[in-house]
Amino acid sequence: MGHAATEAAFAAAILDPALPPPAGLTTARGAPDEKRFAVYRNNVAVGLRKALATRFRVVERLVGEEFFALMARAYIAGARPASPLLFAYGDDFADFIETFAPAASVPYLADVARIEAAVTRAYHAADAAPLAIAQLAALPPERLAETRLAPHPAAAMVRSRFPVGSIWQAHQSETVAPVSAAGGEAVLVARPGFEVGIHILPTRDAGFAAALFAGEMLGDAAAQALPADPDFDFGGALVGLTGLGAFSVMTRMDGGGEDDGDD
Amino acid sequence: MPYEPLHASRLPPRAGAGFKPEHYADIVETAPDIGFLEVHAENYMGDGGMPHRMLAELSARYALSLHGVGLSIGAARPLDKTHLARLRLLIDRYRPQSFSEHLAWSTHDTGFLNDLLPLPYTPETLARVADHVDEVQQATGRQLLLENPSTYVLFEESSIDEIEFLDAVAERTGCGLLLDVNNVMVSAVNHGLDPFAYVDRFPLARVGEIHLAGYDETVDGAGERLLIDAHGSRVREDVFALYRHTVGRCGAVATLIEWDNDVPGFAVLYDEARRADAVLADAAARRPLSRSA
Numbered sequence: 006m007g008h009a010a011t012e013a014a015f016a017a018a019i020l021d022p023a024l025p026p027p028a029g030l031t032t033a034r035g036a037p038d039e040k041r042f043a044v045y046r047n048n049v050a051v052g053l054r055k056a057l058a059t060r061f062r063v064v065e066r067l068v069g070e071e072f073f074a075l076m077a078r079a080y081i082a083g084a085r086p087a088s089p090l091l092f093a094y095g096d097d098f099a100d101f102i103e104t105f106a107p108a109a110s111v112p113y114l115a116d117v118a119r120i121e122a123a124v125t126r127a128y129h130a131a132d133a134a135p136l137a138i139a140q141l142a143a144l145p146p147e148r149l150a151e152t153r154l155a156p157h158p159a160a161a162m163v164r165s166r167f168p169v170g171s172i173w174q175a176h177q178s179e180t181v182a183p184v185s186a187a188g189g190e191a192v193l194v195a196r197p198g199f200e201v202g203i204h205i206l207p208t209r210d211a212g213f214a215a216a217l218f219a220g221e222m223l224g225d226a227a228a229q230a231l232p233a234d235p236d237f238d239f240g241g242a243l244v245g246l247t248g249l250g251a252f253s254v255m256t257r258m259d260g261g262g263e264d265d266g267d268d
Numbered sequence: 269m270p271y272e273p274l275h276a277s278r279l280p281p282r283a284g285a286g287f288k289p290e291h292y293a294d295i296v297e298t299a300p301d302i303g304f305l306e307v308h309a310e311n312y313m314g315d316g317g318m319p320h321r322m323l324a325e326l327s328a329r330y331a332l333s334l335h336g337v338g339l340s341i342g343a344a345r346p347l348d349k350t351h352l353a354r355l356r357l358l359i360d361r362y363r364p365q366s367f368s369e370h371l372a373w374s375t376h377d378t379g380f381l382n383d384l385l386p387l388p389y390t391p392e393t394l395a396r397v398a399d400h401v402d403e404v405q406q407a408t409g410r411q412l413l414l415e416n417p418s419t420y421v422l423f424e425e426s427s428i429d430e431i432e433f434l435d436a437v438a439e440r441t442g443c444g445l446l447l448d449v450n451n452v453m454v455s456a457v458n459h460g461l462d463p464f465a466y467v468d469r470f471p472l473a474r475v476g477e478i479h480l481a482g483y484d485e486t487v488d489g490a491g492e493r494l495l496i497d498a499h500g501s502r503v504r505e506d507v508f509a510l511y512r513h514t515v516g517r518c519g520a521v522a523t524l525i526e527w528d529n530d531v532p533g534f535a536v537l538y539d540e541a542r543r544a545d546a547v548l549a550d551a552a553a554r555r556p557l558s559r560s561a
Contacts, residue, residue, distance in 0.1 A: 012373060019381060033422065044420045087380065089340075128317050
């Protein structure tokens with residue numbers, strides 16, 4: 006057998022436990038041994054499951070180790086890591102959880118996974134200076150409404166119909182505190198410096214933040230937020246999000262409309 | 269072509285430890301006297317954040333060994349050019365004193381398999397591995413140390429002895445070798461070989477670094493001892509005896525304590541490193557000028 010064929014057979018048997026070990030393997034005693042090949046199968050399976058369990062700790066706590074292993078196995082079967090950068094493995098685990106029927110009884114599970122995926126992404130994201138309030142304050146008021154803010158490379162938002170921020174928080178300590186929050190929550194994951202922060206946003210700011218993350222101008226984002234919640238406070242929301250590290254520093258102090266020649 | 273000194277390692281001939289982020293604060297606060305730190309290259313291939321901050325800080329204080337686990341040098345398929353570029357970036361940025369990878373493969377058409385898988389030793393695989401090592405050294409602009417694997421199976425088609433295979437790759441490419449003494453023990457027991465004879469036959473003059481780790485033990489389908497390269501415990505006594513024998517033959521060589529699973533506090537790793545350091549100091553005192561093969 007040539008090198009490529011040997012490897013293809015080896016890989017196929019690792020990926021499909023129903024297959025026998027590949028032909029052409031042997032031992033010092035001259036006979037193949039299934040248990041020895043199983044070491045490789047086990048290394049691959051356990052390694053990937055551990056990578057997921059390390060990244061999605063709260064998801065595992067919510068469903069228990071046994072169920073998590075089952076869910077991880079199903080995910081792994083359909084989604085091998087695309088690269089040797091294992092910290093990126095599971096970026097789409099939340100999407101899978103949403104389609105995984107046995108997990109349907111835990112409807113907030115996928116959104117908790119989204120928070121945990123965002124935390125790892127934030128941890129490894131590019132370093133960038135966060136936007137400073139002073140930069141916004143220096144803008145001529147008439148330009149402020151036309152300004153678009155660039156999300157910080159480490160920042161991400163998870164909006165959920167469930168109190169996922171509170172659920173996530175309750176599972177950070179050894180003993181799980183009861184979650185009293187009800188209703189949806191918007192969670193901002195950000196890392197303006199080196200520490201990743203996970204913040205539950207005030208409900209009235211969620212739509213505004215989401216609009217800014219979608220690239221809307223400040224004025225338009227505020228116009229969308231106000232009718233949804235009359236308590237919405239433009240200045241407070243903007244200062245709050247900026248302080249948490251949601252946005253990158255503006256590269257042109259003249260700011261405004263971002264790219265005047267864009268259209 | 270002028271002969272290149274293949275044993276040229278710029279890691280100090282002392283014991284080092286595998287770095288884990290959970291030990292960062294401890295290391296920065298206590299500044300332990302340790303020869304070097306080694307990291308898995310792939311964990312530092314993100315764009316920024318704490319991983320790079322830690323590596324910048326540590327590489328300013330300690331000699332650094334960059335150990336790749338994802339290049340898949342032993343694969344039939346071409347090397348991943350994107351991954352090579354990432355390695356080049358890391359090497360340029362942190363200027364590690366050593367860069368090493370494995371005689372193994374881990375990437376297939378279906379993706380990354382996250383294990384160091386074995387390859388048959390044939391003229392075809394030898395040519396391919398040598399080409400790959402050559403490509404890595406060209407792409408990164410520096411010498412690579414290639415590590416002997418721990419294996420659980422043998423290939424019927426293998427026609428070249430493992431040591432001869434490694435020696436030939438080094439001869440053809442100018443790469444150095446990383447001798448993992450735990451892997452020697454694991455493979456020797458698993459394939460009914462004498463681990464001391466393996467070390468005695470190994471081209472020790474090419475060795476730029478030694479690895480030590482703990483193994484697990486089970487039995488195979490025929491009830492024979494099967495050692496597993498587990499990296500989750502202290503170095504076993506038989507591996508340590510083999511290490512003493514190795515250093516006795518090749519002199520003091522940078523030696524890493526590897527611990528990747530169930531990682532204990534840094535004090536335990538430090539303790540293991542001191543044990544290895546004592547062996548290295550002893551070898552240096554007894555054979556101050558020796559560096560024989």
